Amino acid sequence: MASPSNPLRAPLEAGGGSVARMNSSGPPNDSSGRSDYVRVCARRCFPRPPFGFGRSALLLASLTPCRVLLCVCVIRHLRLGGKQMDPLPNPTPLASKLRNTLVRYHSIGDSEWRVAKKTKDATVWRKPSEEFSGYLYKAQGVVEDVTNRIVDHIRPGPYRLDWDSLMTSMDIMETFEENCCVMRYTTAGQLWNIIAPREFVDFSYTTNYEDGLLTCGISLDYGEVRPNFVRGFNHPCGWFCVPLKDSPGHSLLTGYIQTELRGMLPQSAVDTAMSSTLANFYSDLKKALKA
Template sequence: MADFPDAAPLATKLRNTLIQYYNIEENAWRIAKKTKDTTVWRKPSEEFCGYLYKTQGIVEDVTNRIVDHIRPGPYRLDWDSLMTSMDIVDEFEENCCVMRYTTAGQLWNIIAPREFVDFSYTTDHEEGLLSCGISLDYGEVGHNFVRGFNHPCGWFCIPLKDNPRHSLLTGFIQTDLRGMLPQSAVDTAMASTLTTFYSDLRKALKA
C-alpha cells in the first residue's frame, strides 16, 4: 500500500500535463462518437496501451456551478449514473483531496464494477476552471471490485465569451479498466460513457 503523495508537486505536475493535452493539435484526434451536442475524439495514450479520449460540448450554465457538480463533493453521486459510491478519504485543502469511488458494471456486465482511488485537484484556468485527477495505488481493493486506474484526466470549463452563462466543457480521460477485457468492449464503453456523462450533467443542472 503506497502512502499519500505530497499534494503540492503532484497537483502542479497534473495541471501541467492537462494543459499539454489541451494544446494538442486538432489533427492528432480521431472522432470516436458524435451526438447532437457532444463530440468524443481519441488518440493513442502515451501513458498506457489504451486511448486518451477528448470530449467536448457546450453546457448551459455558469462555470463554477458546472465544476461543483463534476469535482468530488455532495453533487456528483446524485447525478452521475455510472458512479455508485464516493467517499473523501483525505483532504489537503479546499480544492485538493483523495477520493475512493466505485462504478457500475457496463455492457451487460461484460465490464464488471470498478473501484478507483483518485487524487483530485481543482484550480483556475484562463477565465474558467480546471478540475483534474489521477489514480493512486492506495488501500485494499473492495470485495467484488476490480481496481481501475485513471492516468491524468481532467475537465476544462471555460465561459463562452459571447454568453458567459454558458460554458464550453472539454474533458480528457484515459482510464485503464484493467482485468481481462476485449479492447472493442472498452472502446465502446468509454465513448458511450462520455456522451452519457454530458447528458446526465445537463439534466442535473436544469433540475
C-alpha cells in the same frame, strides 16, 4: 473457526503430527514442530506451492519462530510481485505536475485526434495514450450554465453522486486543502456486466484556468481493494470549463480521460464503453443542472 488473535491456530490443529505441541502463543520451540509450522504456514500462503518449496521448508525449519514468519511473509510478498500500496503523495508537486500535463493535452492539435462518437450534446475524439496501451479520449460540448456551478457538479462533493448514473459510491479519504483531496469511488457494471464494477482511488485537484476552472485527477495505488470490485486506474485526466465570450450563461466543457479498466477485457468492449460513457456524461450533467 480460527481465533482472531491467531488465525493459523485452527488449520494447525487439524493438521496432525507434531501440531499438538503448537498453541495460540505461536510456533513451537523444537525444530520438529517448527518444520510442521513452516509447512502449514506455506500452505496458507500458497494455494499451489512454488517449485522447490520442500527444500526451502527444511532450511526455514532451522530458524527461530520470528524469522520463520518473516521469511514466509517475504516469500508471499515476492509471489505477489513485490508490489506494495503507495503512501499518500505530497499534494503540492503532484498537483502542479497534473495541471501541467492537462494543459499540455489541451494544446494538442486537432489533426492528432480521431472522432470516436458524436451526439447532440458532445463530440468524443481519441488518440493513442502516452501513458498505457489504450486511448486518451477528448470530449467537448457546450453546457448551459456558469463555470463554477458546472465544476461543482463534476468534482468530488455532494452533487456528483446524485446525477452521475455510472458512479455508485464516493468517499473522501483524505482532504489536503479545500480544492485538493483523495477520494475512493465505485462504478456500476457496463455492457450487460461484461465490464464488471470498478473501484478507483484518485487524487483530485481543482484550480483556476484562464477565465474558468480546471478540475483534474490521477489514480493512486492506495488502500485495500473492496470485495467484488476490480481496481481500475485513471491516468492523468481532467475537465476544463470556460465561459463562452459571446454567451456568458453558457460554458465550453472539455474533458480528457484515459482510464485503464484492467481485468480480462476485450479492447473493443473498452473502447465502446468509454465513448458512450463520455457522451452520456454530458447529457446526464445537463439534466442535473436543469433540475
